[in-house]
Structure formats: C-alpha cells, structure tokens
Amino acid sequence: MSDSNINRITRLKRDANAEISCEDNLKFMRRLPDESMNLIVTSPPYNIGKPYEKRTSQDKYLEDQSACIAEAVRLLAHNGSICWQVGNHVDNGQIFPLDIILYPLFRNHGLQLRNRIVWTFGHGLHCQRRFSGRHETILWLTKSDDYTFNLDPIRVPSKYPNKKHFKGPNKGELSSNPLGKNPSDVWDIPNVKSNHVEKTDHPCQFPIGLVERLVLALTNEGESVLDPYLGVGSSAIAALKHNRNAYGCDLNKDYIDIAWERIHQLRAGTLRTRPMNKPVYDPEAK
Template structure:
C-alpha cells in the first residue's frame, strides 16, 4: 500500500475504495478529487491541433448509469469518513459525471458551498461542429453538513489575481485558467492533468500550513506538488505505478529547486 514517503509527503498505491477505510477517521482538512469523468466513448477530440481519440483508458469508460453512480457514491462516502468536521471536499467534473457527484454529495448530507466554473480560454475546438465548444469544467466545493463551520481564507482569495477583475475584489466563481502548460508535464503526461494554478487556489482557499490534504485519484500528482509547495502535508492514492513515478519525479524536482 505505501509506495513512497518523504517527510510529510505520502503516496499510497491501490484502490481508493480499499485504502480509504483504513485511513484515520476525521484526519483530513481538504480533499481534492478528480475522478473518472466516464467520457471515453470511442469518439474524437482535438489535441495540439490534431484529431485524436477521446479515449483515456478503461478506467474512464462508463459502465452504465447505475454502476457509475454506485462508484461515485461509495468513494465520496469513504472520503466523508476521513474528512474533519470543519473540512471540505472539492470534486471536479464535466456534464458526463458532475450531476451524479452533486446528487451523491447531497444524498450523503454534504452541503454544497460553491459550484466553480473553470473557464479554459485556450480550450480545443469542437470538431463535429454540432454543438457548442466545451470550454469549462465544474468543480463542486462542499462541507460535511450545513451546520458545520468550514475553513475559508477569504482575505487571501480576495487579494488573489483571478484575471477576471482587479485585485481587492471578492473572488468570483468563474476562474479563468488556461489548460495545463507543457512546462508542467516535463516529467511525464497524464490525460487529465490539472494545472497548478487551479490546485493552488483550491488548497490555499481551504487549508492552512500543516494541514493534511488528500487526493484519492492522485494521477500525476498536481495536488501533492501544490500541497508541498504551500507547506501542507499530503497523501495521494493511485493505482497506476506509472503515474506514481511521475509524481515522485515532480516531487523531487520541486524540492531540488528550493
């Protein structure tokens, strides 16, 4: 299960549904989850100006509504157990999965705080020309219940440059952030890698130095890299050894540059 550990940076290899029940109850301040979107349907998309398959892997292929929802509900429930009373969870998605995510959260008693629209100014074009170009993803931010207090670094977010308005104004729920640049993929690529700026806002907004951040779908480790750079502790869970090794290389590169 333990794949890598260096000080307060930990990577666990395996299935989140099997690992999360073994983690300490109510130990995590902030969870960011980038689960499968279930959009690998043998279609096409545009990448770097070229037509490519939309398929990302069997892990991203829908198994049907009922089975997809059961998976979504179960992993969110497992995250609920390890989340502190005043902790919060952020979950990203598109129209393919985000409505199941929202329903599962509310079914489990979570209270939704915000629906963030991550606007991608450099989103690829829609090759079919039969509907609007997909140029955003949704990130739902929720706390364990309506009655619990939650951590929000309001002043910091107010001063953050969100590229949609002058600094000193309240940050809005539309975030203008370009797609992950090649400079953040030097150690290897993941098909759904999130940009550092997106995770920087999420972690800075909802945690403080020393808090524990969890990502149950670690991927290539952006959540962990940002957590480490902001002085947070980190635990990432990932099945694929390839992506765990990319995360380790990114972690080593970050620490070598300090």
C-alpha cells in the same frame, strides 16, 4: 562522484509530508482515520473511455463514485471541505453533466454546497454538432457551517485598485481591499496542454494553480489534503508547496512514478509550475 554515477541515482519514493501509493482508492482510504483530512480535492474519471479508466454503465459508475464519496465523507474533518472537479460524460453525442448527477450523492450525506465553481479554459477539442466545451465545474461542499475559508491568500488584483469613496465618512479613502478582490466563482485558468510548463504524460492533469487556490483558501498550514484519484500528483504538489500534508493514490503505476518525480523536483527547487494568479495570455493585449 562521476557524471555516470550521478545519472544512476534513484530517489526513494518517500517524503516526510506525503503518503502516496499505487493502489485502489477505497483500500487506501480505509486505512486512514476518521475526520483526518481537512481538504479532499480530486477529479475522478468521467467514464468516457480515457486511457486511465475502463468505461462502464452509468449505474456502475455511480455505484463506484458513491463508495468513494462515502469514504471521503468519513475522512473529512468537521471544519473541512470536499472539492469534486468534473466535466461531462458523453454518450452518442449527448452530454450528461456529472456535477448535476453526482450532487445528490453528497446531499445524501448531509454535505452543504458552498459554491459551484466554473473553471473555464481556452483550449480543447473542437465539436462539430454542438458548441465546443470550454469549462468544467468544481463542487465545493462542507460538512458543517464551521468551515475554514481564508480569502486573503487567494485574492486577485482589483480591476480599479485606486478607486476611492466619493462621499460619506470614508470620502477620499480607497474603496477596494489593498490585497485585491475575491476571485469569484468563475476561474479562467489554462488547462494543461502540450505547451504548458507542467505537461506530463497524463492526458487530463490538474493545473497546479487550480488546486493551490483551493488549498490556500480551505486549509491552514500543517493540515492534510487528500486526492483519491491522484494522477500525476498535482494536488500533492499544491499541498506540499504550501506546507500541508499530502495524501493520494492512483491505480496507474506510471502516474504515481511521475508524481514522486515531481515531488522530488519540488523539494529540489527545479519543478516548473505556472504561477497561481498569472494572467491568461492575450495575444491582442498591448
């Protein structure tokens, strides 16, 4: 086959473990069976007028979120988790923390908050009349007390890996887990800016490593992960990368096209990603 013919190859928008569509999320979700998703992880628009959203009143925004959350609860397996990652709505210089505003919607469905995870990052817009925002939050909620939580696959290196018990029956033995420590509820993971290896045309895409940690901790192989605001497919990539099934949708066709391109690159072994637990670069480190 000539180089010119190779360049004209168009890959099908199809994958045995992925169902991804360009459509309204309620329409997409209503086709799926009750309790069929083990993890629903997403970052909805913040109602601040980004290119992928239409700014509305706060009441209309909450009405739309309420409808999506209701469908998410219907789809969530008994032992599953919902992870809703949000920042702040900003209006006339005031901030409105969306995790606080949205939390009652989840409680109305009886969901239980397991962690309020703080995602911190080093880069973003610089503010002039308030401190520059450098964190967002993930509400991790479950439907029951019988939920999946796998700590070992997401452990991070211990600060003192060779520390030993200095007294008692275990004196002289290692006091820390050899697999590493619990990453805690504060995650320092770079956001996807212009020089990030995962950067696409989306202005606010998920870093894959952020979702990987949730996928590995809160699901098992062969289970299903849904993102109802899929964007360019970072959640799908995180799921497929670890042998889960990926479901998702977005209204923006360009983003869905990029998502499929990234899935094909993942399958071909050419997708560039930042390793999940790679330390944040410190220019002053020796």
